[in-house]
Amino acid sequence: MTDNIYSLIIDTDPGIDDAAAIFWLLSDKRFDIKAITITHGNIGVNGCAMNALRILEIAGKGDIPVYKGARKPLLKCPVAATYAHGMDGLGDTDLPFSANKVADGWAPSEIIRIAKESSRKITILAIGPITNIAIAVLSAPDLPNYIERIVFMGGAVRVQGNITTAASFNVYSDPEAAEIVYKSGIPIVQIGLDVCNLFRFHVNDFNVLAHVSNSVAQAMVKMARFRLAQIGVSMNKSVADYDSIALNDVAAAAYLINPGWFSVEEAEGEVVMDGLCRGMTLLDFNVGKGCKGNIIFAADADSQAAVSGWISAIAGFGIKGQR
Numbered sequence: 001m002t003d004n005i006y007s008l009i010i011d012t013d014p015g016i017d018d019a020a021a022i023f024w025l026l027s028d029k030r031f032d033i034k035a036i037t038i039t040h041g042n043i044g045v046n047g048c049a050m051n052a053l054r055i056l057e058i059a060g061k062g063d064i065p066v067y068k069g070a071r072k073p074l075l076k077c078p079v080a081a082t083y084a085h086g087m088d089g090l091g092d093t094d095l096p097f098s099a100n101k102v103a104d105g106w107a108p109s110e111i112i113r114i115a116k117e118s119s120r121k122i123t124i125l126a127i128g129p130i131t132n133i134a135i136a137v138l139s140a141p142d143l144p145n146y147i148e149r150i151v152f153m154g155g156a157v158r159v160q161g162n163i164t165t166a167a168s169f170n171v172y173s174d175p176e177a178a179e180i181v182y183k184s185g186i187p188i189v190q191i192g193l194d195v196c197n198l199f200r201f202h203v204n205d206f207n208v209l210a211h212v213s214n215s216v217a218q219a220m221v222k223m224a225r226f227r228l229a230q231i232g233v234s235m236n237k238s239v240a241d242y243d244s245i246a247l248n249d250v251a252a253a254a255y256l257i258n259p260g261w262f263s264v265e266e267a268e269g270e271v272v273m274d275g276l277c278r279g280m281t282l283l284d285f286n287v288g289k290g291c292k293g294n295i296i297f298a299a300d301a302d303s304q305a306a307v308s309g310w311i312s313a314i315a316g317f318g319i320k321g322q323r
């Protein structure tokens with residue numbers, strides 16, 4: 001039997017790339033996934049919760065509880081990303097709906113409860129706006145004692161943002177929440193667009209998965225087809241190198257699967273609240289000269305190795321012996 005090495009909560013707004021990231025972690029027995037907590041984000045919180053149940057059903061993991069959380073950011077109105085994920089958040093595919101229901105309990109409270117009850121410190125993979133985690137931090141000031149770290153898909157430091165020039169979607173959607181979490185003292189691994197942009201999934205990768213019969217691979221192919229259509233590429237045709245899509249949240253999952261794929265730098269972080277740069281993550285790398293190093297910033301990654309690892313995991317999903 002494989003020992004679990006992480007007790008994990010996944011805080012998410014599924015989302016095509018959230019699905020891709022969650023499938024990967026579900027395939028790896030080293031992760032003891034305690035719960036999936038749902039935030040507003042790519043679509044509304046109810047749709048995101050439904051999508052989490054769909055993802056778990058497709059993967060045959062319907063026993064993992066799904067808790068609904070914040071339906072809007074702390075102060076402002078929600079920002080959706082249906083332009084990237086479709087109206088249903090999973091590419092308007094015909095993926096089956098689950099008969100399962102969300103569990104009783106509110107995500108921020110469940111994050112606190114699970115963290116405090118766990119015999120081992122909890123790692124949080126945060127791949128949506130981090131409103132739930134901010135509320136949990138505000139509600140339980142001792143929460144940082146129970147959290148090993150947060151691996152967060154968010155931020156854009158040396159590259160442009162993807163929702164504004166300065167900001168990434170997950171931070172821009174709730175900068176106030178991000179600032180609370182960045183200042184909470186919990187160690188944060190920032191998997192921003194600096195590395196997510198390196199993770200490219202080529203149409204040929206999905207052509208390979210199209211020949212695999214497991215339900216997870218088939219679901220990924222359907223969602224990829226939606227994304228590829230957005231850039232005018234259909235599957236099963238000879239294509240150019242640039243015929244590829246991003247799946248940002250997969251990069252954050254990759255850090256948990258194998259941190260050795262990443263080059264990191266220590267920093268202290270702050271989130272800009274106002275003006276054109278609202279939602280920008282500003283990092284100070286002068287650790288040792290007065291600034292704390294609570295942010296581990298992912299500066300570079302062996303994305304090809306990680307993408308290959310993801311494809312193998314999806315192709316082999318559910319095969320006995322998969323780690």
Ligand code: RIB
Nearest residue numbers: 015018081084127128169
């Ligand atoms: O489009 C931005 C969104 O896509 C973010 O939630 C990110 O995590 C990905 O799901």
Ligand code: CA
Nearest residue numbers: 015018127128
């Ligand atoms: Ca997401």
